[in-house]
Amino acid sequence: MAESYKHRAVPALDVFKPDIFKDKVVFVTGGGSGICYAVTETLMRLGAKAAIVGRNAERLRGAADSLSKATQSQAIATPADVRKIETLQHAVKQTIEQFGKIDFVICGAAGNFMAPIEGLSPNAFRTVVEIDLLGTFNTVRATMEEVKKSHGNYLHISATLHYSGLPWQAAPSAAKAGVDALSAALAVELGPYGVRSNCIAPGLIAGTEGADRLVPQGQDEMVLGFMPMQRIGQKDDIANAAVYLFSEAASWITGQILVVDGGSVHFRGPFLPYPDSVLDTKSFKSLFPGSKM
Numbered sequence: 221m222a223e224s225y226k227h228r229a230v231p232a233l234d235v236f237k238p239d240i241f242k243d244k245v246v247f248v249t250g251g252g253s254g255i256c257y258a259v260t261e262t263l264m265r266l267g268a269k270a271a272i273v274g275r276n277a278e279r280l281r282g283a284a285d286s287l288s289k290a291t292q293s294q295a296i297a298t299p300a301d302v303r304k305i306e307t308l309q310h311a312v313k314q315t316i317e318q319f320g321k322i323d324f325v326i327c328g329a330a331g332n333f334m335a336p337i338e339g340l341s342p343n344a345f346r347t348v349v350e351i352d353l354l355g356t357f358n359t360v361r362a363t364m365e366e367v368k369k370s371h372g373n374y375l376h377i378s379a380t381l382h383y384s385g386l387p388w389q390a391a392p393s394a395a396k397a398g399v400d401a402l403s404a405a406l407a408v409e410l411g412p413y414g415v416r417s418n419c420i421a422p423g424l425i426a427g428t429e430g431a432d433r434l435v436p437q438g439q440d441e442m443v444l445g446f447m448p449m450q451r452i453g454q455k456d457d458i459a460n461a462a463v464y465l466f467s468e469a470a471s472w473i474t475g476q477i478l479v480v481d482g483g484s485v486h487f488r489g490p491f492l493p494y495p496d497s498v499l500d501t502k503s504f505k506s507l508f509p510g511s512k513m
């Protein structure tokens with residue numbers, strides 16, 4: 221039998237010009253951790269300066285320091301809660317005071333937990349929608365005058381959850397569907413100002429909370445069974461897509477969703493055992509030994 225071939229995830233600097241984002245300023249919600257931290261680091265290695273947003277100010281300052289040290293560029297911590305627009309407006313003000321403008325915005329802040337609809341309280345549902353969807357709207361409202369001035373660019377970090385009905389993910393699925401719709405409306409309303417708005421829909425990305433929850437420890441091989449490219453995604457995969465969408469090479473691309481998932485969306489088995497995950501929600505966790513779920 222032939223062996224499967226795995227392409228590796230390459231760092232952006234192996235492919236793109238090192239100064240491609242010189243003098244650009246990026247405002248990133250969720251930039252203090254996970255995928256958006258890695259995307260910010262990549263944009264900074266390519267010349268950008270960054271303002272990163274999250275609620276935990278201390279963690280955010282640590283992240284900004286690490287980003288600045290790792291990249292020879294400058295990151296600042298601008299703490300805010302995306303559910304409260306006035307805190308974002310303050311973060312935008314700090315960014316303008318420090319850097320004078322905003323070219324790129326990444327709406328990446330998100331909340332997620334796994335629960336069947338019958339175990340999901342209205343408050344829990346509202347919280348996820350408020351962070352993911354209202355938070356994206358608030359970020360857009362707080363930054364759009366600046367982005368119009370710079371003829372800049374929005375990137376929303378969506379997901380592929382909502383392309384089918386995925387058990388235990390109703391709240392983030394509904395919220396991300398809204399994010400996709402909002403991005404399209406933004407593309408149409410701001411296109412004439414020279415502003416683009418696109419989404420990246422990542423598949424499962426290694427080394428993140430989401431992947432830790434979904435893939436039981438030591439069972440990576442199980443998920444490869446429905447990944448055509450035969451590996452779990454890396455943060456570099458998302459960073460490279462972000463570099464492309466922010467670059468002038470994508471200047472005629474707006475209102476689009478770029479799915480970065482190794483082809484999984486075209487070959488989906490159920491992530492959770494089905495129908496056991498909905499018929500037996502109580503003892504269901506035991507089907508996933510080792511999961512942090």
Ligand SMILES: NC(=O)c1ccc[n+]([C@@H]2O[C@H](COP(=O)([O-])OP(=O)(O)OC[C@H]3O[C@@H](n4cnc5c(N)ncnc54)[C@H](OP(=O)(O)O)[C@@H]3O)[C@@H](O)[C@H]2O)c1
Nearest residue numbers: 250253254255274275276301302328329330424425428430
């Ligand atoms: N991980 C995956 O495999 C995967 C797959 C598909 C899509 N995605 C999407 O990719 C993005 C990043 O995911 P990740 O797994 O890397 O996430 P993560 O590390 O959990 O990061 C989430 C970030 O959002 C911030 N945040 C949460 N609530 C906030 C609020 N109310 N106001 C401001 N900031 C807030 C958090 O900072 P504080 O806690 O300090 O506020 C944190 O930095 C998310 O949009 C996620 O939906 C991830």
